[in-house]
Amino acid sequence: MRKFDEQKWGISVSAVTVTGASGVDFDATIYPDARHAFFNDTGAAYEPVAAADAWTKTLDFFATNLGRKDAPA
Structure with a gap:
């Protein structure tokens, strides 16, 4: 599980798509x-x-x- 800010890291949707297509169970969210x-x-x-x-x-x-689901806040 990854959460990215697009401003600093410049993570692209295509990079996340490639990672997912590699067969790795992968969940990512990019906040543009x-x-x-x-x-x-x-x-x-x-x-x-x-x-x-x-x-x-x-x-x-x-x-x-x-x-x-009860992790501390």
């Missing part, structure tokens, strides 16, 4: 308008919508792969 540290709610780059989506997807990943 997010900057590095978009999840840090104390910084200037904080993106609340992207952060909330990333957190929900992280908890879903935990529930699916680890059997729990």
Whole structure:
């Protein structure tokens, strides 16, 4: 599971598509308008919508792969 900010890393949809096509079980989300540290709610780059989506997807990943959805906030 990967969450990318497109601003710093320049991750392209084609790069993610190639990784998925390699046969590796891979889940990635690219947040096009997010900057590095978009999840840090104390910084200037904080993106609340992207952060909330990333957190929900992280908890879903935990529930699916680890059997729990009650990770600490």
